[in-house]
Amino acid sequence: METVEVRTSPHVHGAPSVATIMRNVVYALLPICIFATYQFGLSAVALIIVTTLACIFTESFFNRISGTSDSLGDFSAVITGVLLALTLPPGFPLWMAAVAGFIAIALGKKLFGGLGFNVFNPALVGRAFVQAAFPVAITTWTPSLTAARFTEFIPSTLTFPFAVPAAVDQWNAQVAVDAFSGATPLALSKFENIPTDTFLLLFGTTAGSAGETSALLILLCGLYLIFRNMLDWRIPAAVLLGAFLTEEAFHLFDSARFPDPWFMLFSGGLMLGAMFMASDMVGSPVTPVGVWIFGLLIGFLTIIIRLFGGLNEGIMYAILLGNAASPLIDAATQPRVYGVTEAKIFGKKVD
Amino acid sequence: MTTNTSAAHSEVKLKSQPDSMDTFLRGIWQDNPVFVMLLGMCPVLAVTNSVVNALAMGIASLFVLFCSNTLVALLRNFIPKQVRIASYIVIIATFVTVVDYVIQAISLDLYNALGAFIQLIVVNCIILGRAEAFASKNKVGAAMLDALGMGIGFTLALLCLGGVREILGNGTFLGISLFGENFQAWSVMILPPGGFFVLGAWLLLFNWLKERKDMKALSPDLQLAETKN
Helix, strand or coil: CCCCCCCCCCCCCCCCCHHHHHHHHHHHHHHHHHHHHHHHCHHHHHHHHHHHHHHHHHHHHHHHHHCCCCCHHHCHHHHHHHHHHHHCCCCCCHHHHHHHHHHHHHCCCHHHCCCCCCCCCHHHHHHHHHHHHCCCHHHCCCCCCCCCCCCCCCCCCCCCCCECCCCCHHHHHHHCCCCCCCCCHHHHHHHCCCCCCHHHHHHCCCCCCCCCCCHHHHHHHHHHHHHCCCCCCHHHHHHHHHHHHHHHHHHHHCCCCCCCHHHHHHCCCHHHHHHHHCCCCCCCCCCHHHHHHHHHHHHHHHHHHHHHCCCCCCHHHHHHHHHHHHHHHHHHCCCCCCCCCCEEECCEEEC | CHHHHHHHHHHHHHHCCCCHHHHHHHHHCCCCCCCCCCCCHHHHHHCCCCHHHHHHHHHHHHHHHHHHHHHHHHCCCCCCHHHHHHHHHHHHHHHHHHHHHHHHHHCHHHHHHHHHHCHHHHHCHHHHHHHHHCHHHCCHHHHHHHHHHHHHHHHHHHHHHHHHHHHHHHCEECCEECCCCCECCCHHHHCHHHHHHHHHHHHHHHHHHHHHHHHHHHHHHHHHHHHHC
16 A cells, blocks of 8 residues: 655645656647548658657767767657658658758757757758758648558658659549649648638648648647646747738738638648747747747748748748747847836837 | 976977978868868858869869969068058959959850859958968968968868769769769758858868867876876
8 A cells, every 4th residue: 555645735846847848748749640640641650750760869869979968858859750740741751851850950959059959949940951952842742531541651751762752643643532633721722722611621631741730639739738837828829819810911901812811720830830839948938028929920920921922831931930039039028127127128228 | 287388389389380381281171261260151152052163163262362372472572561452452353353264265154153253252361361361471482382272272172062062962973963863852952051051061070070189189188187186
């Protein structure tokens, strides 16, 4: 029998450690991984495993050559790997995914000094690199829920390292239940002005990156972290609000040209980015006002890039820009110290 | 310990004596203009997207550097201090004009690929820097060796960048296909960000090697100090 020690109050709890929080983020990401597997089959599993292993190996390699203590136990490399996989197209060649994982940890995190010192979200650094290096592969989409997804890979997944991935157009035409044009809902909306039902976007049976399709599931997983008090709810709220308000303004201005704000909220990677990437503790501001500015800025930039940029998805660049602006936001929104009569921000007096 | 440090000082003094081989090698390795002094970053980042461009840029800079260093060293006692920079610029610009026309005559494609960067050799800080820091204070022979060393060091550095960027970004070296048609090109490497990535990687490698060398050079002293303590 277990002995129970009875003590009087106060019962002091230690704050959750970095490893505890990170482990819970991994738990929150698991349902999204499972849904990605259900939707895209073997290729999605292989993608998640490869990026995670690439991140773990890179992390331990850099730990070894820099002589620092083992930092694998804090799970941050695992999160980077899983998040990276979720932002990539399901048929992304595995060797490119490994490159992205290496760059994410090496360039995005370890060169800055490891966890806590990285300016940018590591997973998005990795994705931005492969977006610039392999622009065709990262915009090659495959249909979801194909019949043989649990028995065969998407042809481009098993590309030989450093080789050009196989074309998937013919394969797409064979496996797709409906006619599949090889575009995500956002691309359809932007380039062909074809709307997608918001209901489909919520449940995520559309084409898209491996883990971004089901807005509802991501929302629920994010809510789990928020209720465990391991995620600052203001950041996702501000990002979504910023995106909604910006899109609503454009929609009111010209509803034929600019789609419904609800469509923008649930399509693409906005939900995944807002919940799991913008809210990264390292790259976001710490002041209460700063957090709102940061989130609204990301939401605004996402919509601007989506509507007027060359690409149809902008959440990645919006978050990276937000990360870059975050120290500045922190500096500009320092709260007034209690008992001090005047404070100066950027040389201006404020009361 | 005191005897040790004084011995090290006298060694440094001995090394700084003018030594023609040392003057030449200094620019290639120890004081490499790109990897150690970080000079001339504009052409280094801008025209190293292929090996041919890098080589042409390196040789053009080497020629200008050699000629200007020679002429500056020859005229070093005739140029008044107050107008020396203007004089150096006139000398350098003369040779840049020569290079500009020569490249235009040899290959118009290459000339177009290098764009304004040939003319911009005139403001390349390596060339003006060597004129001011070395050629104006040394004899002609030493200035020539210094220019050769620095120029070759600059060319090698450009080739290091151009090689990596062309191999990864295009799958070719000097336009010859290395991996066959099935090679997936990393298009970022021939774009401007690739220049920064590759330069950063080379700097990382050089600093790492330098640090290791310094640690090795330090370690016998450290051991000695430890045994004395």
